[in-house]
Amino acid sequence: MDVKGKYEAVIGLEVHAQLRTQSKLFTGDSASFGAEPNTHISPITLGHPGTLPKTNKKAVEYAIMMGLACHCEIERYNYFARKNYFYPDLPKGYQVSQHTTPICKGGFVTIKTKDVEKNVQLNRIHLEEDAGKSIHDADENFTCIDFNRAGVPLIEIVTEPDMHSAEEAFQYVTEIRKLVRWIGVCDGNMEEGSLRCDANVSIRLKGETTLGTKVEVKNLNSIRNVKKAIEFEIDRMIAMVEKGETIIQQTRSFDADHDTTFAIRDKEEANDYRYFPEPDLTPFQLTEEFITSIQSKLPALPEELFKKYQTLGLSEYDSHQLCDEKSASDYFEQTIKYSKNYKAIVNWMAGPLRQALNEKHSNFNDLPITPKTLASLISIVDEGKVNFSIAHLKILPVLLANPKKEPLQVATELNLLQVHGSHDIEVWVNEVLAKMPEKVAEYKKGKKGLMGLFVGEIKKASKGKADPKIATQLLEEKLK
């Protein structure tokens, strides 16, 4: 038996998401990314004596939104605590965080892997401020500090040790990124550090119920690296145990150049952060009205929309595609107000429209063609006024350049409307048959498969305008 098969991996993730507020968690300093270093640093951010922080209501609202989206229980009575430690990027010498009262408790996030669909249980989501940033490569001899990020609001989303493979962790972070973007609380940009993940990994023999000693891999900055780091850790730990070595609790870091991890420190006894309630901030009580008003502003969530799309008769694949990105589902939702041909809407969105968007690196929010215009385009195809390829290749480019035009107007102006009159179509039929006497003879001898060729030629001759049904009827009569 494969030795790996004896073991079960246990994984818990801590994801930090930077909230998309304009200002920081406790000051009016800008929370935006990428500014000149140390330009968003009022005395409050720096924790100078005599300054007074004040809680950003929007950040509290965003944390609650995420909690509601993850089915958490919302803590009504909240206070902030000081988590004391010394680090150069921490200007105050403590981080303001939540200690015993995380704003969201419990809850779950549903994930799907190729093997399972499951709810990953959450432990909590709490609010805290970010630290500044040490920059090691700006100067040869010194480490530089940028405090712009200090005090930017974060939520930390902590799971239970509830995942059992790198693939599950990969799907979980993918789902979290989709959710924070969907509800608009975080831009989900892992390269810029708006979303960061620490992975806690342990192994145990299958069937065992107690947890093994864990290691924590810090600051994974892409979803692929989360997966690679966990895969590496599981293999490393199994090899250690197989050799009879003992796993020690460690904090590790991921080496993206080699897809390996290395120890940064052994974790001795739990750090003593000397937590105490932040005396400069008043505790805050959330009212039912405040929570209800946030709930009512929350957009329809992907899981709910997925179910709806299934009931509309869309395939699982199509439903997933629509729920992958809010701008796509928004566009679909707008379009079904004008058209009931759901499958055609999805096909246009996944095909020609997506292609047009990809050329401009944008999403459905930026599509110049309105949902109503798309619905008209679909309906002139359904009514047989133009065929799909004319709509796609001839009309769509005109609409993209002139979004105010009506599809039918464009079809008329460019003389693209399909001809249904048999009298007009007969001209093309005769033309094609006259051009191909040998094929006609073969057909008459029994090679009925040539009908497709004749119809294709008539399409070409008419530039797609001849109604293929009428063309086929006429051909059949003439070739009898």
Ligand code: ADP
């Ligand atoms: P710490 O105090 O080291 O931060 P916590 O108990 O707060 O540890 O847990 C942090 C994260 O580690 C959580 O996501 C939790 O699910 C996960 N975790 C805890 N113990 C284990 C373990 N033995 N194996 C895997 N993950 C674990």
Ligand code: MG
């Ligand atoms: Mg931790």
